[in-house]
Amino acid sequence: MKIKALIYILTGFFLFSCNDLDLNPLSEGSSESWNANASELDMSVAYLYDIDFWDAELTRTSTSTSLSGYELEWTDRYTDDWTARASLSDITGGTINSQSSFVTIAWKYAYTCIAAANQVIVSLDKAAESVSESKLKEYEAKARFARAAQYARLIFLYGDVPYYTNVLSIEEAFSLSRTDKQTILEAVYADYDFAAEYLPITYGSNELLFPTKGAALAMKSRIALYMGDWSVARDAAKACMDLGVYELHPDYSTLFLSKTKNATENVFAIPRSVGLGIYIPxxxxxxxxxxxxxxxxxxxxxxxxxxxxxxxxxxxxxxxxxxxxxxxxxxxxxxxxxxxxxxxxxxxxxxxxxxxxxxxxxxxxxxxxxxxxxxxxxxxxxxxxxxxxxKKKLDEDWLDLLTDPDNRIIRYADVLMIYAEAKIELGETDQSVLDAMNQVRARAYGVPYTDTSSYPAITGTNQDELRKTLRIERRMEFAFEGLRYADLIRWRLAEKALNTPIYGMLELDDLRERVVKPGLWFFPSTPSIDEDGVADFSGMHQAGQINLLVERQFDPSKQYLWPIPANEILINKNLTQNAGY
Incomplete structure (x- = not known):
């Protein structure tokens, strides 16, 4: 895997790079002449799958680019699933703004990958004489998959964003305005469809870095679900399921460990390897x-x-x-x-x-x-x-100097849940919905989903009740995987869940006197759980049995979208800011 083999000299500079400016030493290759053969295309495409663009966790590499050092939020710290003593993130504290570091860096990463993908796509004809047409289609499919994934993330987080598919001059870059997110969504679908047509169903062991046909279908289903496009989500997820190449890992607790490599549940994952210098330190x-x-x-x-x-x-x-x-x-x-x-x-x-x-x-x-x-x-x-x-994801490997679990972008359990949710929202509840949800739940119990006497199988078909059940199921299944934030945003539950207090234990003397001594350890009583799965601990707090650590704050008038980075607004008069920022 040549994950770090190619840097900006081959793919452009940062966001809105200019291909007309060739400032690189000739010995390092020219962006004008690069991608003229299979070897160069291999490196260019491998760069698109550099873990920096896809990392859901904290990775450090032994070879670095000028992008290295970016720490994506590798947990659910933006959500109600996370407690960090009495501190808050910019999102849970309501302090997100156009200069928040993650706002700027997420934008930069996405557009850097997009620029690199566009460079590959527009230069494919250079290799037409030395590379077969089918191989060129595969290169294009890999590039369009990467571009689609980055635009999908941008429109979910920021709404309308600049959209382009060519290689821009500086003048062109600084004149771009925002494109309607629905227009971009259709383009994302087209890119994923192309990828699904020309990517293989499986690869050999030396090409695990790259997406497959199933990955394109799964990622299409995810952004369709996130954007409320239920029929597209349903059909793409079902097509992925029908490939018959994925299955749930038999043991939920070991799936996420570094020793579990290339699980059949991985629909799309970027492999890590200590030997290749890609690891979590x-x-x-x-x-x-x-x-x-x-x-x-x-x-x-x-x-x-x-x-x-x-x-x-x-x-x-x-x-x-x-x-x-x-x-x-x-x-x-x-x-x-x-x-x-x-x-x-x-x-x-x-x-x-x-x-x-x-x-x-x-x-x-x-x-x-x-x-x-x-x-x-x-x-x-x-x-x-x-x-x-x-406990999830962690084991003794984390106590070593380095650990290298697969970086899972999407797994089969998510595809099953996407299919079920889309069908529920369409009012198409049938046995296939129950089967999809029960496969996920039964795996947790270590039993076949058809053995309904061995686990609490989901049987009801009422749309409202099933919607509630699915949302709780997603929370249990995907905790600590970075999906909760998107769920809260798309379900419009953030304004409830992220405007609740974070509670913790009393200070030591009070804890012993009010909780331990009366025999109330660990929880003094049972919190109530509302219809959205949000817990209410206020009764225990009012009784003086727990501490209020800090109040979450989420402003629904603006925080369902992130702001456009301030530096982008400053350098481009055609960019407008999201409301409230």
Whole structure:
């Protein structure tokens, strides 16, 4: 894989680069003459799939470009699934503006990839004499797939954006205005359709970097779903399903680990490899979800909101199920709960995890001895403020210097859920909808979806109830995968879910006196869960049993779109700003 083989000298400069300016030493190749043969096209296309453009997590590479150092939000920190002590992101704090770093960098990354894709597409005729027509179509398909994915992300985040498919001069670039997002969406569909026609269904093991026919269909279904285009989402997801090449990984808890490479559930993923210098290092944010006793910070992790969203084993929410006990809140829950959040008094990363304030020592399984418990507020004041810590994606590999799990862009479970949701919204509930949803749920229980007596199978067909069930299912299935933010935005639930307080444990003395001593650990009582799956902890707070850490703030008058970056507005008089910024 030549993931880092090509830098800007081959594909243009930053956003709105000028191909007429050839400022590169001749020994490094010219953008005017490049892409004249298969070898050069291989490198140019590989650049489009540089992990920097697709990273859902925090990656560092041993070879760097001037884009390196960008830290995409690799968790759900923009949502109600995330708690980071008493801090907020620019989105959950309502402080997002046109100069927010992630706003500017996401825009820059997307357009850098788009410029590179356009450069490939317009230069294909240079290689017509040495490369077969079918191979040229494949190169074009890979480039159009990359372009479609970047434009899809742009219109979802920013709305109307500049759209172009050629190589621009500086003058042309600075005169572009915003194109209606629906027009761009149709172009995105066309690019994905072309990719689906000319990309292979599978590759050999040395080409896992690139998208397939199924990936094009899946990504088309995702942006159609996000834009409320239900029939397109349904048809594209069904076409992906009908390929018959994907299936759910049998074990939900191991799917996300670095040892699980190229799972059949991966519809599109960018592989990482320590050997190739593409990995998640231990430092920085990679240490954020790791427990303090294991060498991490444990200052960012699952929220009580997420924890309370997991259903019980009877398929009911915690405020309706007789199986739920707030003092033993991990018991009798959907298996994805304990696969995603570390259960108390269980081994984790070489130590017993027990955040109880009186558990001042815990067992170190590596030494067989007890040691001071850095994950208890009774020992460390910076231990998890809500006692919860992530388990999903993490294992002992994260304690090494480097780790390299696949960077999954879309997996088969999402395709199944996209199909089901689109059918529900179209009012086309049938057995195929129930089967798709039950495949996802049954996998969590480790049983065939047809064995409906072994898990709480979904059976109802009422549209409103199924919509609620699907939304909860997505939250349980995709926690810590970066999908919750898009769901909140497209469901128009952000104004509710992101205008709620973040709660945590009381300070140590009060915690012992008001919660532990009366026998109310861990949760003093059961929060209520509303029709949208949003938990209400206010009763416990009013009773003085939990702390209000910080108030989330989301302004629905503007925050359903991100602002156009300020620097783009300044250099282009034809660009207008989104309302409210």
């Amino acid at each position: 231990r430092g920085g944010r990679a240490k954020e979800p790791i427990t303090r006793i294991a060498g991490g910070f444990c200052n960012g992790g699952p929220s009580w909101d997420l924890f309370s969203a997991y259903l019980c084993e009877d398929g009911l929410p915690i405020d309706e199920s007789p199986l739920y006990n707030p003092h033993e809140p991990f018991k009798n829950r959907d298996p994805r709960c304990t696969a995603s959040i570390v259960e108390f008094q269980t081994p984790w990363l070489g130590f017993m995890y027990q955040p109880h304030p009186d558990s001042l020592t815990v067992l170190n399984f590596n030494t067989g001895k007890y040691q001071s418990n850095a994950d208890s507020r009774g020992v460390g004041q910076y231990a998890s403020y809500n006692a919860l810590t992530w």
